[in-house]
Amino acid sequence: MGARELTAVVAATNDIWTRTNDLIGQALAGHRLTPATFQALWVIDPDEPPPSMKVMAERLYCNASNLTFITNQLVERGLVERTVDPANRRSRLLVLTAEGRRVRDELLRTALEKTPLAVLSDDELRQLSTLLSRVIQSDPALRHRS
Amino acid sequence: MGARELTAVVAATNDIWTRTNDLIGQALAGHRLTPATFQALWVIDPDEPPPSMKVMAERLYCNASNLTFITNQLVERGLVERTVDPANRRSRLLVLTAEGRRVRDELLRTALEKTPLAVLSDDELRQLSTLLSRVIQSDPALRHRS
DNA sequence: TCCATTCACTTCAAGACTCGAAGCATCGAA
DNA sequence: TTCGATGCTTCGAGTCTTGAAGTGAATGGA
DSSP states (O other): OOHHHHHHHHHHHHHHHHHHHHHHHHHHHHTTOOHHHHHHHHTOOTTSOOOBHHHHHHHHTOOHHHHHHHHHHHHHTTSEEEEEOTTOTTOEEEEEOHHHHHHHHHHHHHHHHHSGGGGSOHHHHHHHHHHHHHHHHHOHHHHSOO | OOHHHHHHHHHHHHHHHHHHHHHHHHHHHHTTOOHHHHHHHHTOOTTSOOOBHHHHHHHHTOOHHHHHHHHHHHHHTTSEEEEEOTTOTTOEEEEEOHHHHHHHHHHHHHHHHHSGGGGSOHHHHHHHHHHHHHHHHHOHHHHSOO
């Protein structure tokens, strides 16, 4: 198999991800957020039913206590509210506040502006999207999201 | 422009990177390493001249004091040695030990085995590689690496 | 119904990561 | 030779991550 290409591709995704993080750092800091808290904000889609802590932990590949910490950060900053799931009172659903939606939108736009991936043409983005979709569909853990 | 595709692509690279990290976590822990220390190990290519701390910090997008910490971890684990650059005695060159080369090779192989990107065919990998190369060439900070 | 078990989450302690400010030695230019 | 810049380290503070232990709520079987 093409170990050389695979190495290059893994390194490239790595570099692009790290670089993107670096480029949006300023914008995140402006809201007293970090990559970890932004990532959490990212995976709360306001157009979907609010996720539970458990679902969030699966999406972020972290454990429950870690998510408690991250959630506290977002709650302290007024971006998210914990609500009790009426269908299961053990579960907490994370709901974006109005401010949370605003900040999430703004930072999402910033990320799309700044990412090096933005240099690609529509056609190239479609190719890339097709390839990456195939990767995601092949992995059960990645497929089962949002 | 295709904001939809761009969003999907950014989310996908994010997911794939996070998932890969999760998948190699076990292997890293076996050497008492973490994503941060592994990333540092990754960017020390034994076939290239040893990088200085400064160069490492640029590659990892972190500041000098952070790199001192990471380097200490690698030195404590016997994977790396700090040597004084004879051409500039302020500068420390990071040299892999024999063990460091061994561990780096092993973990690189593990990463290539486990990454979800490995499901792609040679042809698809080449397409992906071409697209990502274009992204990297477009960004000065990414272009200027190894 | 009762009780044991499981589940979702929180708390705590420990360690890892990251940054900025301040410090040290070295370098290079004037 | 001197002075500012450079490369790195130290320190303090805050953030992130984990595992073990704890709480309250659901669930299933007697």
